Amino acid sequence: MKTVHEVSEISGVSVRALHHYDAIGLLKPTKVTEAGYRLYDEAALCRLQTILLFKELGFSLSDIALILDSPQFDRNAALAEHVAMLKLQRAHVDGLIAQAQKMMRGERADFAAFDNSNMEKYAEEVKAKWGKTDAYRESLEKTKNQTEADKKSMADGLMAQFVQFGALKDLSPASVQAQEAVKALQTYITDHFYTCTKEILACLGETYVADERFRANIDTAGGEGTAAFVAKAIQTYCK
Numbered sequence: 001m002k003t004v005h006e007v008s009e010i011s012g013v014s015v016r017a018l019h020h021y022d023a024i025g026l027l028k029p030t031k032v033t034e035a036g037y038r039l040y041d042e043a044a045l046c047r048l049q050t051i052l053l054f055k056e057l058g059f060s061l062s063d064i065a066l067i068l069d070s071p072q073f074d075r076n077a078a079l080a081e082h083v084a085m086l087k088l089q090r091a092h093v094d095g096l097i098a099q100a101q102k103m104m105r106g107e108r109a110d111f112a113a114f115d116n117s118n119m120e121k122y123a124e125e126v127k128a129k130w131g132k133t134d135a136y137r138e139s140l141e142k143t144k145n146q147t148e149a150d151k152k153s154m155a156d157g158l159m160a161q162f163v164q165f166g167a168l169k170d171l172s173p174a175s176v177q178a179q180e181a182v183k184a185l186q187t188y189i190t191d192h193f194y195t196c197t198k199e200i201l202a203c204l205g206e207t208y209v210a211d212e213r214f215r216a217n218i219d220t221a222g223g224e225g226t227a228a229f230v231a232k233a234i235q236t237y238c239k
Contacts, residue, residue, distance in 0.1 A: 165230050
């Protein structure tokens, strides 16, 4: 087995990132020694490679965690889809290079070369295929009979949670108030969407800062810096 530093050297993933993957349940070490050293076996390295492939294709860490932990996940089938998506990316980049060369010659570019909708559609299909976890199905079941007004009310209630975080963001993320707010958020998600385990909550915390749309919405609700504060508070809570 390899130590976290050895894995970092061969993969190019920082030790800090590997520690983060462990904290959010995305990549757990195979064994932790009595001295606290993380050790990774071949299966863990294979999972890391799959994680990096999904990241390369633009998937968020939370999406990757849901996909890899789905009972329907088939690594070989997913790798075949990775190849197809990478080919789409290569064709897209080749098209952009050709258009840039045309522009250098003073010719007008073909705007179709900038269209990456095929890749986005393919990514959504992959998420739909592999991301149907128990949480996904539970969310569908809870919301299937809801009206648009019901959905808006739930969304407003969720944003209200972040307004509360915004009022606390000058405190330490480890403060009692912040940790109580995280618990309230976890309970709200469980009551209205799906069972929010600590593993899922940790992934959500990562998404709140990694995804620009989430970060912007949360910062709009609670003020600038709220998303980062929520993420840190969640990280503390999940430890």
